[in-house]
Amino acid sequence: MIQLIKCNLLCLTLLLLISCGSQKKIIVDTKIIRDTVYISNTNPKYHFITEANLPGYVISKENFPSVAFNERVKFLVLHYTVSDYPISVKILAKKGEVSSHYLITDQPNDTIDILVSEDKRAWHAGVSAWNGTENLNDTSIGIEIVNKGYIKVKDSLIFTPFPSYQIEKVAALSKNIIDRYEIDPVNVVGHSDIAPLRKQDPGPLFPWKELYTQYGIGAWYEEYDKEYFLSQYIPDTYPYSSPLEFQKALQKYGYKLNLSGEWDKNTFLTVRAFQWHFRPEKADGIVDAETWAILQALIKKYRSKK
Ligand SMILES: [Zn+2]
Incomplete structure (x- = not known):
């Protein structure tokens, strides 16, 4: 504990020294971790048990539950449907090609559709990867949100906003799922995060920051970490990091991409997916100081060995 405090003091001293040297204003914030999910791995929360029903035998729960187990569901994947509610139902529940566990309507009511039982595999993620795990249909819950998606005007994509009553439903459902399965904040992702070369949903108007700050859902960076990393750069210089x-x-952080060492098309699409999630005001696929600072702040918070 003493060593930890020393380290923190040292880090703060370093931060102030660096800040003085670069003549930049550093906002030293009180560290507020809003992530509410505590990963215990020893806290079973059974909402139901699937077990054999054998006439003539007793299935005893005397030694239940074993301590050696974990959840199969590790990811929550959010999507938009690119169509209205009736067509979304047709595609996700009737055609037999794609599905999701839940469907959030765009109507201001209290209804949320369940299409596939949570213990079954819905077909929503397709070819996908996150933090070394492939084919996320195996290990995720998928929520589809009724939304028209985008229209293309010249080279720009114009996305459809999400009404606040719809986001409230998404938040309530997501929080419930995250709590029951103890899903890690970094594993709450958009379809475009896990398939950035072929998917755009839920797009830059999906309010990831609001979900994090208002409901404690998903991952977000600390502002003072971003400011610190921003202070490391001289304004208006480019590039801020090498492509590699x-x-x-x-x-x-979790994205799957080839380490080509070039600012190639796949890197552009992955950078854009990252910006849609964490820097939607400037989602052009071009790395600037702020994009780089945000990525480093996220890695510091979630992917550094403690
Ligand atoms: Zn999708």
Whole structure:
């Protein structure tokens, strides 16, 4: 404990020294961790048990539960449907090609549709990867949100906003799922995070920051970490990191991409997916100082060995 305090004092001293040297204003904030999910791995929360029913035998729960187990569900994946409610139902419940566990309507009512039981595998993620895990259908719950998606105007994508009553439903449902399965904040992702080369949903208008600050859902960076990393750069210089350095950082946070060492098309699409999630005001696929600072702040908070 004493060593930890010393380290913190040292870090703070270093921060102030660096701040003085670069003539930049550093906002030293009180550290507030809003992530509410505590990963215990020893706290079973059974909402139901699937077990054999054998006439003539007793299935005894005397030694239940074993301490050696964990949840199969590790990820929560959020999507938009690109269509209205009736067409969404047709596609996700009737056609037999794709599905999701839940469907959030765009109507101001209290209804949330369940389409697939949580203990079954819904077909929503497709070819996907996050932090070394592939094919996330196996290990995730999928929520589809009724939303028209985007229209293309020249080279720009114009996305459809989400009404606040719809986001409230998404938040209530997500929080319930996250708490029951103890899903790690970094494992609450958009479809575009886990398939950045082919998917755009839920897009830059999806309020990730609001979900984090108001409901404690998902991952978000600490502002003072971003300011610290921003202070390391001289304004208006480019590039802020080498392509390889940035690709490695994206990979460390969870994105799957080739370490090509080039600002190639796949890197552009992955940077854009990252910006849609964490810096939607400037989602152009181009790495600038703020994008780089945000990525480093996220890695510091969630992917550094403590
Ligand atoms: Zn999707």
